[in-house]
Each structure stands twice: as C-alpha cells, then as structure tokens.
Amino acid sequence: QEKVQQSPESLIVPEGAMVSLNCSFSDSASQSIWWYQQHPGKGPKALISIFSNGNKKEGRLTVYLNRASLHVSLHIKDSQPSDSAVYLCAVSMGNTGKLIFGLGTTLQVQP
Amino acid sequence: NTKITQSPRYLILGRANKSLECEQHLGHNAMYWYKQSAEKPPELMFLYNLKQLIRNETVPSRFIPECPDSSKLLLHISAVDPEDSAVYFCASSPGTVSNERLFFGHGTKLSVL
Numbered sequence: 001q002e003k004v005q006q007s008p009e010s011l012i013v014p015e016g017a018m019v020s021l022n023c024s025f026s027d028s029a030s031q032s033i034w035w036y037q038q039h040p041g042k043g044p045k046a047l048i049s050i051f052s053n054g055n056k057k058e059g060r061l062t063v064y065l066n067r068a069s070l071h072v073s074l075h076i077k078d079s080q081p082s083d084s085a086v087y088l089c090a091v092s093m094g095n096t097g098k099l100i101f102g103l104g105t106t107l108q109v110q111p
Numbered sequence: 112n113t114k115i116t117q118s119p120r121y122l123i124l125g126r127a128n129k130s131l132e133c134e135q136h137l138g139h140n141a142m143y144w145y146k147q148s149a150e151k152p153p154e155l156m157f158l159y160n161l162k163q164l165i166r167n168e169t170v171p172s173r174f175i176p177e178c179p180d181s182s183k184l185l186l187h188i189s190a191v192d193p194e195d196s197a198v199y200f201c202a203s204s205p206g207t208v209s210n211e212r213l214f215f216g217h218g219t220k221l222s223v224l
Contacts, residue, residue: 004152032210043115043200043215044153051210088152097141097166097207101152 002027004102006089012108019076021105023089026070033065033072034099036088044088048074079109115216117201123222124191131186131219133201142184143202143213144176153200159184160207171195188221196223 003026013019023033032051036044050056050065050072060077076083086104093100115135122129135142141160145153157176158166164176173192177185184201198218204211 034212041217043202043217044213045215046212049210049212092210095208097143097158097160097204097211098155099153099213101154103150103152 002091002093002100004089004091004100006087006102006105008105009103010106010108012110013079015079015081015109015111017079017109019079019083019107019109021074021076021087021089021107023072023074023102024070025072025089025091025100027091027093028067028070029094031094032092033063034090034092035061035063035074036090036101037083038086038088038104040085047087049092076107079107081109081111084108115201115203115214117199117216117219119219120217121220121222123224125224126190126192128187128189129191130188131199131201131221133184133186133216135182135184135201135203135214135216137203137214138182139203139205139214140181141204141207141211142178142181143200143204144184144186145200145202145215146197147200147218148197156199157186158207165207191221191223193223196221 089102090099144156147153159178175187201216
C-alpha cells in the first residue's frame, strides 16, 4: 500500500515569504503527484500536478519531483493570507483512478 | 465549487438510515465517494466510471453506493456507527486515467450520536 508522508505538519510565515512544502512517497511506480489545497469547511481543490522528474511552474507555484529519492516539493512564491489552508499531497496510482493522500501541511500566512 | 453539489450539508444521526446525494454539472464520466475523518486525509470509498462501480475499497457493508445516472451519485447508510462520523466528499473527474484532476464538492458532515 502506497504511503504518503508530508512535512512540516504546520507552518506560519509572514506575508510575502516563500513557502516550501515537502512530500515523500513509497512506490516508485506511482504515476502523477498532485497538490491539493483545502480551506476549512471546503472540499480539496487541485492546484498542480507533476509526472516527470524535474520541475513545473504555474503562476506562483513551482513543484519539483525526484523519483529516485521518492520526493516531491511545492514552493509558493510571494505567499498571501488567502494561501492559508491545508495543503495535501496526493499520489495517483496508475490507471486505477485512486488517489492516496498525505495528512497535509497546515499553512498560515500572517498579514 | 457550485458545479458539484452535495446534500445535505450537515447530518446528525442516531442509529438511523440516511442517504447522501451528489450531482455534478461538469459532464464528467467518473464519480467518487471519499471519507475524511477528523485529523485524517481523504480516503477513497467508491469509484464509478460511466455508471459502473469499478473500485470498492474496504468499506463496511452498511455503506451502499448508487449511481442512477452519470451525473448523480448516492450513498445509502444504514444503522450508522459512531466511527462513521466524518465528512463525506463527492468528487468527479473526466475519466479514470492517470493524472486526472479531481473536482470535489463541499462535503456532507455526518455526526453520529
């Protein structure tokens, strides 16, 4: 069974800071890695995904994947108070339609 | 996200039977039920693709899914247990191939007395 672990558990940063979130997974055969954002009382919202080794940039978000070390990271540039949420790393298990989620990192961006 | 609607929003039950409802207006073929217990990540319960049940995770038999058409999903719960207290999310995606983005509803919070 795939295991997804995230760090840190929580993070408090000032507005404008660069945020770095980490995720490790156990199955090198896993497919895409997704990052979801979840605000209190809401469903998760997909932010960005990556499949190939390397990095991918979308707006203020950059994601890095290293399959050899089974590690993926999400970086948020110029963080805003509206970025305050739980960030969930999720691993797609091939063509099964199944996502395995990590426990999440709670981010608080202080104005 | 008003394109996936779930009802009811909140549910407080004793050992009763109840059904959760979900409807998506995205034209997606795949629909999911996820359970998120307190301090835990969402966990897949059921997955339908083109109205066929294709994934049925280890879920107590008191949970019975139903997909009456490609845009609607139901979750029937009989004789709920306190361990069933959680938020139940409906989600949809265009299909079930790798790298599909899931769109989640706002969830139904179930509290079992």
